[in-house]
Amino acid sequence: MIHTRELTRHFRSGKETVEAVRGVDIDVGEGELVAFLGPNGAGKSTTLRMLTTLLEPTSGTAVVAGHDVRAAPAEVRRRIGFVGQGHGAGEDQRARDELFTQGLLYGLDRATARRRTAELLDQLELGGAADRDVTKLSGGQRRRLDIAMGLIHRPGLLFLDEPSTGLDPHSRANLWEHIARLRREHGTTVVLTTHYLDEADAVAERVLVIDHGLVIADGTADALKAKVSGDLVAFTTEDEDAARVGARTAENVPSATSVEVVAEPGREPGVRFRVEQGDRVLPDLLRSLDAAGVAPLTVGVQRPTLDDVFLTLTGRSLREEDAR
Numbered sequence: 137m138i139h140t141r142e143l144t145r146h147f148r149s150g151k152e153t154v155e156a157v158r159g160v161d162i163d164v165g166e167g168e169l170v171a172f173l174g175p176n177g178a179g180k181s182t183t184l185r186m187l188t189t190l191l192e193p194t195s196g197t198a199v200v201a202g203h204d205v206r207a208a209p210a211e212v213r214r215r216i217g218f219v220g221q222g223h224g225a226g227e228d229q230r231a232r233d234e235l236f237t238q239g240l241l242y243g244l245d246r247a248t249a250r251r252r253t254a255e256l257l258d259q260l261e262l263g264g265a266a267d268r269d270v271t272k273l274s275g276g277q278r279r280r281l282d283i284a285m286g287l288i289h290r291p292g293l294l295f296l297d298e299p300s301t302g303l304d305p306h307s308r309a310n311l312w313e314h315i316a317r318l319r320r321e322h323g324t325t326v327v328l329t330t331h332y333l334d335e336a337d338a339v340a341e342r343v344l345v346i347d348h349g350l351v352i353a354d355g356t357a358d359a360l361k362a363k364v365s366g367d368l369v370a371f372t373t374e375d376e377d378a379a380r381v382g383a384r385t386a387e388n389v390p391s392a393t394s395v396e397v398v399a400e401p402g403r404e405p406g407v408r409f410r411v412e413q414g415d416r417v418l419p420d421l422l423r424s425l426d427a428a429g430v431a432p433l434t435v436g437v438q439r440p441t442l443d444d445v446f447l448t449l450t451g452r453s454l455r456e457e458d459a460r
């Protein structure tokens with residue numbers, strides 16, 4: 137469905153050249169659900185805009201839905217749906233008319249456009265807002281209308297740029313339900329961008345981690361997490377002295393790495409470290425701690441998260457980047 141080679145996009149910004157996308161090779165097969173995950177400014181939107189023909193590549197190639205984005209942009213556009221970050225909906229129409237008109241624009245006959253409009257308004261819970269002016273919709277309703285507009289012609293390939301930004305948890309769950317149904321019933325291929333770690337993890341079957349204009353990792357969330365060295369084991373102790381003894385004990389656990397004493401104001405002291413199969417080493421660890429005279433107050437094992445993946449790859453946390 138998508139094949140890019142050395143896809144690149146530069147922007148001139150005054151005297152500077154911003155290398156927003158620096159030569160990416162992306163292959164997405166039919167029916168896949170892929171998330172581009174990366175911090176703000178990583179190049180996700182720029183990549184998506186090139187794939188949807190909204191932006192010309194500086195160099196490299198991209199074939200989308202069987203057609204080259206540069207040589208046959210109209211062919212590409214007919215076969216894809218795109219929901220951007222901004223509001224695509226116009227200003228002075230009722231939501232229902234806006235959606236219906238979009239259907240006609242995509243070449244649907246009036247009966248089909250009307251039927252799909254009704255279906256989408258219902259599925260995206262826009263029924264109550266259908267006869268309101270687009271300008272009078274709430275942020276969440278406008279977002280859902282944008283999404284409905286991207287779906288009206290039932291594209292085989294759907295691009296969603298930060299689809300759940302601005303949606304409340306209920307609408308977000310609805311959106312994913314709708315997308316799951318599209319895929320089940322029509323085999324739609326879906327490519328989305330997100331900087332929500334948990335969303336990429338829960339929703340996407342495959343995650344492309346993008347940073348500074350490059351794809352730095354590509355795989356299922358589980359496969360990416362398996363590359364992070366081990367689970368995080370953490371236990372808390374009565375005081376810092378006990379934590380130091382506990383840390384020495386932890387260092388003797390086979391395959392333990394990054395053992396550190398946690399001593400931060402306002403937090404219980406303790407120890408954390410990484411280890412293969414944390415749940416398997418716990419029984420031995422507890423016995424050894426007992427033998428060393430340390431009685432842990434709490435013990436926990438945490439599987440790696442996609443943030444750990446990003447941290448391992450870049451030395452930075454996606455959460456910190458988002459907080460900026």
Ligand SMILES: Nc1ncnc2c1ncn2[C@@H]1O[C@H](COP(=O)(O)OP(=O)(O)OP(=O)(O)O)[C@@H](O)[C@H]1O
Pocket residue numbers: 147148149154155156174175176177178179180181182183331
């Ligand atoms: N029209 C433009 N002119 C100049 N620089 C641009 C332009 N569009 C994007 N950039 C720059 O290109 C880089 C990549 O931006 P892009 O919007 O693709 O990132 P992103 O990963 O989608 O981030 P976000 O999640 O914030 O949308 C950024 O440094 C951005 O400032």
